[in-house]
Amino acid sequence: MRRSLTKTEILRKKDDIDRIFKSGERVSCLGMRLISLDNGLGFDRFIVIPAKHYGRAVDRNLLRRRAKEIFRNYSGRHQYQENTTEITKDYVLIVYPGKVSSFSLLESDITKLLDRSNRK
Secondary structure: OOOOOOHHHEOOOHHHHHHHHHHOEEEEEOOEEEEEEEOOOOOOEEEEEEOOOOOOHHHHHHHHHHHHHHHHHOOOOOOOOOOOOOOOEEEEEEEOOOOOOOHHHHHHHHHHHHHHHHHO
């Protein structure tokens, strides 16, 4: 059993990310912002972008690993399937420096943002 996001579930292309920034729906909480946009692919995609001056590379990579794990375990996520008619989205998570300290705080904030984004 795979215990990470698949390569198809991670946003990588600059054109896709720019499209989400341009016309996506935004929800925010203290220290982070989530931008989402329908993709019509049949599965959700995700990327974490630490804001400028977030810290050392070690801190940024730890944040990315933790956020991806939280997204992977999120119950409202649509995993990769061949045929689905459900609405699927692309998500961009922007995290600002100095606001996130522990895994449990990060987990609660990200799940709140994902829940709010999926209600719209």
